[in-house]
Structure formats: structure tokens, C-alpha cells
Amino acid sequence: MxxxxxxxxxxxxxxxxxxxxxxxxxxxxxxxxxxxxxxxxxxxxxxxxxxxxxxxxxxxxxxxxxxxxxxxxxxxxxxxxxxxxxxxxxxxxxxxxxxxxxxxxxxxxxxxxxxxxxxxxxxxxxxxxxxxxxxxxxxxxxxxxxxxxxxxxxxxxxxxxxxxxxxxxxxxxPTVREADGLAKSSRNVYLSPEERKEAPALYAALQKAKRAIENGERNPSAICALVEDYIQTYTHGIIDYVEVYSYPDLQPLQKISGKIIIALAVRFTNARLIDNITLDVES
Amino acid sequence: MxxxxxxxxxxxxxxxxxxxxxxxxxxxxxxxxxxxxxxxxxxxxxxxxxxxxxxxxxxxxxxxxxxxxxxxxxxxxxxxxxxxxxxxxxxxxxxxxxxxxxxxxxxxxxxxxxxxxxxxxxxxxxxxxxxxxxxxxxxxxxxxxxxxxxxxxxxxxxxxxxxxxxxxxxxxxPTVREADGLAKSSRNVYLSPEERKEAPALYAALQKAKRAIENGERNPSAICALVEDYIQTYTHGIIDYVEVYSYPDLQPLQKISGKIIIALAVRFTNARLIDNITLDVES
Known part of the structure; x- marks a missing residue:
């Protein structure tokens, strides 16, 4: 080298x-x-x-x-x-x-x-x-x-x-993940042991949203609400944003369709974590 | 082709x-x-x-x-x-x-x-x-x-x-010029016959500035004044600007030295003409 x-x-x-x-x-x-x-x-x-x-x-x-x-x-x-x-x-x-x-x-x-x-x-x-x-x-x-x-x-x-x-x-x-789904990040070391246990809920919430879309949900607000609820239920993190856009144009959507991204940012005590999934959704 | x-x-x-x-x-x-x-x-x-x-x-x-x-x-x-x-x-x-x-x-x-x-x-x-x-x-x-x-x-x-x-x-x-020194431009056709006769004074003024610098003038304001005087004496054009800068950085100069540009823009009745010369001036 x-x-x-x-x-x-x-x-x-x-x-x-x-x-x-x-x-x-x-x-x-x-x-x-x-x-x-x-x-x-x-x-x-x-x-x-x-x-x-x-x-x-x-x-x-x-x-x-x-x-x-x-x-x-x-x-x-x-x-x-x-x-x-x-x-x-x-x-x-x-x-x-x-x-x-x-x-x-x-x-x-x-x-x-x-x-x-x-x-x-x-x-x-x-x-x-x-x-x-x-x-x-x-x-x-x-x-x-x-x-x-x-x-x-x-x-x-x-x-x-x-x-x-x-x-x-x-x-x-693709994002590299821990065995429990948490996206790898140099910031993960700043999580408390309890927060580290909670943090996989971010990816789990995204997976839940994916399943909802697979089952026919096409309303972006409903998807965001679902992700937010899940994170608020299973973590002590404070949600910065949960957003759904077209990808890669990052335009707001009336209805989920085509290539989209569901992205989130959540603040824990000493670390702000981000994660996302992209999906190709049939109309 | x-x-x-x-x-x-x-x-x-x-x-x-x-x-x-x-x-x-x-x-x-x-x-x-x-x-x-x-x-x-x-x-x-x-x-x-x-x-x-x-x-x-x-x-x-x-x-x-x-x-x-x-x-x-x-x-x-x-x-x-x-x-x-x-x-x-x-x-x-x-x-x-x-x-x-x-x-x-x-x-x-x-x-x-x-x-x-x-x-x-x-x-x-x-x-x-x-x-x-x-x-x-x-x-x-x-x-x-x-x-x-x-x-x-x-x-x-x-x-x-x-x-x-x-x-x-x-x-x-380098700029292509007519035999009388006027820089070629598609705008020259908009000059009146009288203005066309006057227009070579723009390049002549720049040449006069060049000679002044060769003869030792190092004051940018004096050079601008010389060019402006010449144009005002020999044309009916209205001066938009006559400016001296370092080139290609286009920074103002306290004293003329190094690579410089003298540039001008002059408005005639139906045409605005520009011209310039660059010089490499010993300190």
C-alpha cells in the first residue's frame, strides 16, 4: 500500500x-x-x-x-x-x-x-x-x-x-448491523448499557413499518406514527425526526409508492442515532 | 464533422x-x-x-x-x-x-x-x-x-x-482586433458610422496606459484617470468602468506590479463595448 x-x-x-x-x-x-x-x-x-x-x-x-x-x-x-x-x-x-x-x-x-x-x-x-x-x-x-x-x-x-x-x-x-439489528456506528459506545439494550428498537420499528407497507398501508403519516409509537414504547430515546420521502429525490409523498426511504434520528443521553430503510413499493 | x-x-x-x-x-x-x-x-x-x-x-x-x-x-x-x-x-x-x-x-x-x-x-x-x-x-x-x-x-x-x-x-x-485596433465583436455593427470611427480610441487608451506603465507609472488611479481622459477626449461614449486589478485573481492593487489587467466598458448609443489588456509588470 x-x-x-x-x-x-x-x-x-x-x-x-x-x-x-x-x-x-x-x-x-x-x-x-x-x-x-x-x-x-x-x-x-x-x-x-x-x-x-x-x-x-x-x-x-x-x-x-x-x-x-x-x-x-x-x-x-x-x-x-x-x-x-x-x-x-x-x-x-x-x-x-x-x-x-x-x-x-x-x-x-x-x-x-x-x-x-x-x-x-x-x-x-x-x-x-x-x-x-x-x-x-x-x-x-x-x-x-x-x-x-x-x-x-x-x-x-x-x-x-x-x-x-x-x-x-x-x-x-447496505448498512452494516449488529446481530440484534442495531446499525453499526462509532457513536454506539456512548450508549448506556440500558440504552444499548433499547437501541435495536430503532431498526425493529423500521422493520415493522416495512411489514405494514407490505400489508397494504400507503399513508406516510400512518407509517411515521407507527414508527414513532414503537420507538416511544420500547426506548427512552427522544425522537428528532421520523420521515418518509421518495428516494433518492427526497420529496414528500401523498401516498407511498415507488422507491421510498423511511429515516429516523433518535437522541439518547450521550448519542444521537440515525437509521433508515429504503423500499421499492408497488403502487 | x-x-x-x-x-x-x-x-x-x-x-x-x-x-x-x-x-x-x-x-x-x-x-x-x-x-x-x-x-x-x-x-x-x-x-x-x-x-x-x-x-x-x-x-x-x-x-x-x-x-x-x-x-x-x-x-x-x-x-x-x-x-x-x-x-x-x-x-x-x-x-x-x-x-x-x-x-x-x-x-x-x-x-x-x-x-x-x-x-x-x-x-x-x-x-x-x-x-x-x-x-x-x-x-x-x-x-x-x-x-x-x-x-x-x-x-x-x-x-x-x-x-x-x-x-x-x-x-x-488573445483578442482578435480590426486593423485599427478595435476589438472584434458582434456588437460593433450597432455603432453609428461616427461611433465606429471613435471606437478604436478604447484600445488606443489601453495602449497609452501600457506606455505610461513602461515609462514607470505604478499608481493604479493615475492609470485609470489617463484611460478615462483619453476616452472622454476622443469619443462620445459614456464610461461604465475603467479598472486595474491583479490578474487572474482580480484583486485591487495599491501599486501596479506583477501580472495585471486594465479593463474597461464604454456605452455608445446602441452598443456597450468592452476591452482589456493584461501586462506583466516588473516591480
Missing amino acids: MIIQTIQEMQQKTAQYRQQGKSIGFVPTMGYLHEGHAALLKKAREENDIVVLSVFVNPLQFGPNEDFDRYPRDMERDEKIAKASGVDLLFYPSVTEMYPRPLSVQVAVKERVDVLCGKSRPGHFDGVATVLTKLFHIVMPTRAYFGMKDAQQVAVVDGLIRDFHFPIELVPV | MIIQTIQEMQQKTAQYRQQGKSIGFVPTMGYLHEGHAALLKKAREENDIVVLSVFVNPLQFGPNEDFDRYPRDMERDEKIAKASGVDLLFYPSVTEMYPRPLSVQVAVKERVDVLCGKSRPGHFDGVATVLTKLFHIVMPTRAYFGMKDAQQVAVVDGLIRDFHFPIELVPV
Whole structure:
């Protein structure tokens, strides 16, 4: 595995691979890798000649009240996981390498942002889309891998790739779960033992909603109410949101039909958990 | 010459050329081609294996008070000029091909816009940078050609390519001029015979400023005053602006030094003319 810190070297490397006709799978991350990232790398490894992992904590996607400096970092551990996952190139640029001066251009995300978690993080997805535009041009991948845990991010990246015609295939990777259904997250360690026992109810609530839809329920409000009731009955968590939208357009629905997402965020004492499922519903 | 109207076909074509190791020169235009465009095509033809011309009147770069519908179009003539210029691929998409639905992402230009012509056209360069981002991904050129007549556009494109790391070489092409120095423009036909006789004074004023700088003048205000005086003495035009900035950053200067631009806009009865020169000034 080669560790690359400059944009120029990275562009040269990947240009060589493309000239050789090699496919490049790209997993962009902010580091502090966990099993969710490992699942992305595994899929990228299976589907491509070359796997590129980027580790870059992107200041542009942090809000003024979000702590960029305190975001966890552990490069030594990340390197080990990257090696074990068969990564060929680890791109690890500094902030000054990526932002040597004020940007003269940025990507503004106009759709798919004022819902779900984006509602409470204005500008967050602008920062995500801007750094991805830079990284996509630096790595020029054949395929880019993103976890469905952050389904809104996948929707924004889908819009970015489609509307700007990036010649890149977006590969969404299913959420990795514990045996009891809880979505894996570095935040799960902040749950109290009792909260950890309750937390699988989030996914169970989504599964209950899925069954209700399979049994003919088509009213989005009824689905949200069902999920909320379940979470309120089986956990002490405080519901941030439970929402149903078309996917990946993230438009409100009068009636459940087509590709949809049911997404939720629930606050426990020291951790806010998110989860979602997407379904393809016959009319 | 092949005329291509769909994004998909264009991406397939240019991907083939790249796989064959061919260099692609790209000239993006809004059509109604004149000698300025022909100069871009000539240079692109000299420097590349394949020349791609796009003709697309981009609604996104027109303001609410600018008349997109009345922008002149003449596809038959454009085709003839393209053929005569040795164009290989003419990309001529419809508005619905380029904008089939509301864009979920756009490029926001943050620097180099609130000066010169950009000052009076808010959002114009956002529209330019957005359509170029799309076109760059559709054509994936080796080199892209822009005329220095619109020096601010060249500066914005320079920022776009540099900050987003497009693997594209920007080639600025000098302004094409009449024998008497007047910059060629489709707007020159709107000048009265008397105004046409006066109009070369714009370039003459810029040349006078150049000589003053060569003779040691380093005060930007003095240079602007000199240009304004000359234009007011020798024409009946009304000065919109005469400005001096660093180039391509378009930052104000305390003292003339390094790469700079002197740019002006002058309103005649039925035509607003722009012109500029760039200089590399020793400190």
C-alpha cells in the first residue's frame, strides 16, 4: 500500500492506472475507520483493479458549532485497516494541500438538503459536495462507494454525479448491523448499557413499518406514527425526526409508492442515532 | 464533422478518443460564431488531435432582465464556420437535454466576480461555471480555449479548473482586433458610422496606459484617470468602468506590479463595448 499526500502525485498515479485500462474503486472517508468503512472497502476490492481510500477530515463540511478540531483521528489504526482491506493507494492530504487559499468556486447543493439531518446542518452538504468534486477529479475513479447509513449523503452524491455528468458509477453499500439489528456506528459506545439494550428498537420499528407497507398501508403519516409509537414504547430515546420521502429525490409523498426511504434520528443521553430503510413499493 | 445532440453519445465518443490516446481541444460557445470564435478553433485545431465545439445558449447564465429568448442564433451559419475550421465534433444539445429537471447542485463562484462586468450581472458567472462543469465532464477535453476579450470569464474558468482540479489545460487566446485596433465583436455593427470611427480610441487608451506603465507609472488611479481622459477626449461614449486589478485573481492593487489587467466598458448609443489588456509588470 502506498500513502500519498499530494494532489499532484495522486493525479499522476491514477492517470497511469486509467491509461493501463484499470478500473479504480474509490472510498472517500474522514478516517477513524470502522466496520462500515471496511464493508465499503471490501466491495470496492471485489469490483475493481485498484482501490483508493481517502482519509481527510474536511473542515468545509463542519458548521460553526460543530467541532472540527475534536473530530476523532487515528491514522495508525486507519493504516492498518486500510492494509488489511487490500487498499492500493491511501490518499491522506493535509488541509493546506486541499485548501491552500480561499476557494474561488464551491458546489451549492440546491435539492435534497432541507430534509432529514440536512435540515439542522445548513451548508454541510455544500461542503461534502465541494470536497467530493475535488476528490473525484484527483482520483478519477470508475466507481465510488458510500454507505446507506447516511442515505441523504448518498442522495446528494447521486445528484452531484448525475447533474454534473461525472463519469463515475455510484455504488451504495447496505448498512452494516449488529446481530440484534442495531446499525453499526462509532457513536454506539456512548450508549448506556440500558440504552444499548433499547437501541435495536430503532431498526425493529423500521422493520415493522416495512411489514405494514407490505400489508397494504400507503399513508406516510400512518407509517411515521407507527414508527414513532414503537420507538416511544420500547426506548427512552427522544425522537428528532421520523420521515418518509421518495428516494433518492427526497420529496414528500401523498401516498407511498415507488422507491421510498423511511429515516429516523433518535437522541439518547450521550448519542444521537440515525437509521433508515429504503423500499421499492408497488403502487 | 459529426453533429451530436445527446450527452450520452458525446461522452461515449470522447471516451473512445481518450482511450485511443488522442488529445481533445474544446471550444465552448453560445453559437452565432464570429472571428473571435474562429481564432479559438484555429488554435484548438493546431494543438490537438480532435476538436470539439459546443453550441449551447445557456439559460442559466442569463439574468432575469437579460433576454435569453432574443439571444441571436444561426445554426446553419455556425455549422459552416465549424466545418471550415476543421471541427470534428459539434455538440449541439437542447435545453432539456442539458437541464431535464431542476439542478440538484450548482457551482457558486465566490471570488473574481464582484468586479468588472460581473458587478452588474449577479449570478452570471455561477451559470457559466455550472454549465462548464457539465460540459467539461461531457467532453473531458485535454485543453479548453477561451478568448481574452472576456478576461473575467477566463479568470473565473482559471479558478474553476484550479480549485476543482479538473485535469484540463486552460488556453487563453488573445483578442482578435480590426486593423485599427478595435476589438472584434458582434456588437460593433450597432455603432453609428461616427461611433465606429471613435471606437478604436478604447484600445488606443489601453495602449497609452501600457506606455505610461513602461515609462514607470505604478499608481493604479493615475492609470485609470489617463484611460478615462483619453476616452472622454476622443469619443462620445459614456464610461461604465475603467479598472486595474491583479490578474487572474482580480484583486485591487495599491501599486501596479506583477501580472495585471486594465479593463474597461464604454456605452455608445446602441452598443456597450468592452476591452482589456493584461501586462506583466516588473516591480
